[in-house]
Amino acid sequence: MTSDDLxxxxxxxxxxxxxxxxxxxxxxxxxALLPDAVSHAVLPGIVGVYLVTGGRDTIAMLLGATLxxxxxVLAFQALRRSGIVASDAAIALVxxxxxxxxxxxxxxxxxxxHLDLDSTIYGELTFAxxxxxxxxxxxxxxxxxxxxxxxxxxxxxxVLFWRPLVLTSFDPEFAEATGIRVRLVERGLLVLVAAVAVxxxxxxxxxxxxxxxxxxxxxxxxxxxxxxxxxxxxxAVGWVSALLGQRAAVRLxxxxxxxxxxAAVGLFVVALVxxxxxxxxxxxxxRVPRDSPTRRSGTSAGATARRG
Amino acid sequence: MNWxxxxxxxxxxxxxxxxxxxxxxxxxxxxxxxxxxxxxxxFGDAMxxxxxxxxxxxxxxxxxxxxxLMLLGAGLTAALAxxxxxxxxxxxGSRPDVAIGxxxxxxxxxxxxxxxxxxxxxxxxxxxxxxxLFGQPAGMVERDVVLTLVVGGSALLAxxxxxxxxxxxxxxxxxxxxxxxxxxAVEAASTVLLAVAIVLxxxxxxxxxxxxxxxxxxxAARQLTTRLGALLTLSAAVGATSGASxxxxxxxxxxxxxxxxxxxxxxxAVLAVLxxxxxxxxxxxxRPRAxxxxxxxxxxxxxxxRVTGGAR
Numbered sequence: 050m051t052s053d054d055l056x057x058x059x060x061x062x063x064x065x066x067x068x069x070x071x072x073x074x075x076x077x078x079x080x081a082l083l084p085d086a087v088s089h090a091v092l093p094g095i096v097g098v099y100l101v102t103g104g105r106d107t108i109a110m111l112l113g114a115t116l117x118x119x120x121x122v123l124a125f126q127a128l129r130r131s132g133i134v135a136s137d138a139a140i141a142l143v144x145x146x147x148x149x150x151x152x153x154x155x156x157x158x159x160x161x162x163h164l165d166l167d168s169t170i171y172g173e174l175t176f177a178x179x180x181x182x183x184x185x186x187x188x189x190x191x192x193x194x195x196x197x198x199x200x201x202x203x204x205x206x207x208v209l210f211w212r213p214l215v216l217t218s219f220d221p222e223f224a225e226a227t228g229i230r231v232r233l234v235e236r237g238l239l240v241l242v243a244a245v246a247v248x249x250x251x252x253x254x255x256x257x258x259x260x261x262x263x264x265x266x267x268x269x270x271x272x273x274x275x276x277x278x279x280x281x282x283x284x285a286v287g288w289v290s291a292l293l294g295q296r297a298a299v300r301l302x303x304x305x306x307x308x309x310x311x312a313a314v315g316l317f318v319v320a321l322v323x324x325x326x327x328x329x330x331x332x333x334x335x336r337v338p339r340d341s342p343t344r345r346s347g348t349s350a351g352a353t354a355r356r357g
Numbered sequence: 358m359n360w361x362x363x364x365x366x367x368x369x370x371x372x373x374x375x376x377x378x379x380x381x382x383x384x385x386x387x388x389x390x391x392x393x394x395x396x397x398x399x400f401g402d403a404m405x406x407x408x409x410x411x412x413x414x415x416x417x418x419x420x421x422x423x424x425x426l427m428l429l430g431a432g433l434t435a436a437l438a439x440x441x442x443x444x445x446x447x448x449x450g451s452r453p454d455v456a457i458g459x460x461x462x463x464x465x466x467x468x469x470x471x472x473x474x475x476x477x478x479x480x481x482x483x484x485x486x487x488x489x490l491f492g493q494p495a496g497m498v499e500r501d502v503v504l505t506l507v508v509g510g511s512a513l514l515a516x517x518x519x520x521x522x523x524x525x526x527x528x529x530x531x532x533x534x535x536x537x538x539x540x541x542a543v544e545a546a547s548t549v550l551l552a553v554a555i556v557l558x559x560x561x562x563x564x565x566x567x568x569x570x571x572x573x574x575x576x577a578a579r580q581l582t583t584r585l586g587a588l589l590t591l592s593a594a595v596g597a598t599s600g601a602s603x604x605x606x607x608x609x610x611x612x613x614x615x616x617x618x619x620x621x622x623x624x625x626a627v628l629a630v631l632x633x634x635x636x637x638x639x640x641x642x643x644r645p646r647a648x649x650x651x652x653x654x655x656x657x658x659x660x661x662x663r664v665t666g667g668a669r
Contacts, residue, residue, distance in 0.1 A: 170469070298470075
């Protein structure tokens with residue numbers, strides 16, 4: 050494993066850390082598809098900032114694209130609350146359209162420069178070691194710095210706001226009663242997810258963002274019995290997939306980000322079959338799963354969806 | 358078929374693309390309500406992403422870009438994705454959003470890895486496979502249009518034959534159950550029909566955005582009529598129009614076709630949502646009582662799927 054490979058694994062692992070931590074809370078809140086919506090919405094933002102500033106200046110990109118994504122999602126949620134568009138058709142209507150705008154912008158105005166369709170789909174993890182910043186005399190890969198900073202910020206937020214995050218995830222009514230502003234926590238989470246999606250764009254493109262958020266957390270949900278272990282397992286799954294995926298990508302000569310995502314999916318399948326208590330093998334023996342960290346048991350939402 | 362293509366005031370290749378994209382839009386528009394009215398739109402998203410590995414596998418098996426085989430592969434993996442979502446919900450206790458997120462990821466990462474691994478082998482025939490991501494109808498020939506027409510036509514015929522059953526199941530599942538229509542059969546039939554629509558569209562609109570061509574025409578039509586028969590017809594018309602005009606526009610401007618078609622169909626939906634005579638936003642804001650008839654929820658359930666689309 051060369052030092053370039055190491056940089057790639059570290060970048061992916063740090064990204065998976067931010068995504069795993071946030072994704073766990075999203076999965077528990079029944080918002081697993083929020084990263085999908087957000088990553089679709091930040092793409093036109095990224096293109097817009099690129100067109101205005103003419104470059105990929107990280108700070109401007111982060112602020113502009115995050116702001117755009119957050120505004121889109123908030124406007125969408127307001128629209129939904131107003132009752133005009135109420136079904137999940139609204140998600141499938143609004144976000145592909147935003148994504149289409151982004152794709153058209155990418156293919157029309159920016160092709161070949163530093164932003165093209167390939168980087169939107171596959172990400173540029175392979176080039177991570179090549180783009181360096183001068184930091185006190187040593188050359189540090191830029192993406193490593195960015196994803197590292199994002200991971201630190203996300204970790205700090207989770208530690209600092211542990212109580213409101215946990216309470217609003219498991220029992221929003223009780224949280225409201227104890228004086229926590231549920232809506233505010235929700236918005237904060239949305240802003241963080243959007244910011245992480247923007248930082249992730251450079252490494253893994255726009256489409257695989259949802260994979261990094263959901264799959265490790267869903268894997269952890271199958272295995273863990275407590276929230277802290279669920280967070281730990283989600284992050285660990287992220288790191289293991291980063292390592293496995295990078296190795297597989299070298300072997301297969303395939304997209305690094307895609308292989309990492311696929312490795313995470315593989316770990317999910319392993320957990321799905323073999324997880325103690327919630328795995329399919331245990332269920333077959335007729336044991337009833339209990340004590341898994343979910344707000345409500347999986348049947349209720351699924352049953353309503355099917356009843357339609 | 359031929360007379361339709363030659364009667365259009367367009368150069369022959371463009372006419373083929375226009376007719377092909379119109380047929381695809383027509384089928385997707387007519388079948389999309391099966392997903393939308395049942396609150397299953399995001400399920401359609403997992404299925405459209407699910408076509409990608411099948412397209413690539415079909416290519417690997419055929420060795421060349423053999424359209425029927427690639428579409429067959431796409432149909433198989435899309436159906437597999439649908440089964441996986443249902444299986445995760447039913448047997449692993451996953452919530453729908455998690456199940457959809459995981460399956461969508463599994464399908465897409467598999468597709469990407471296969472696609473890039475294949476690109477690395479230097480097989481010249483594989484170039485252009487990535488067009489299946491965002492759609493590129495340009496290479497369409499008359500035989501492809503005929504294939505689309507035959508497969509799509511049989512799907513539409515199935516809807517016409519079982520129209521009453523589908524209507525009852527969509528709007529009154531309780532009555533359907535009492536009347537002896539097994540729910541799994543309706544469930545399976547609509548999933549297969551959706552898979553047909555998605556698979557036909559994947560080449561023109563692309564795996565990433567195909568769901569929008571199912572949903573947008575249905576939303577537009579839903580604003581304008583309350584009768585299912587009229588809804589399906591209108592939705593098919595919106596789909597066909599956006600398909601044909603989008604494909605032509607994209608071809609002339611050398612843009613990926615998927616986003617152009619999707620944006621056209623979405624514009625139709627947005628216009629209908631805003632200006633529809635009875636259900637439009639404009640009308641509702643003028644008469645606030647009408648807007649108050651929909652229940653307000655204090656805590657927005659966000660990405661969770663709801664079923665109000667069919668009930669209202």
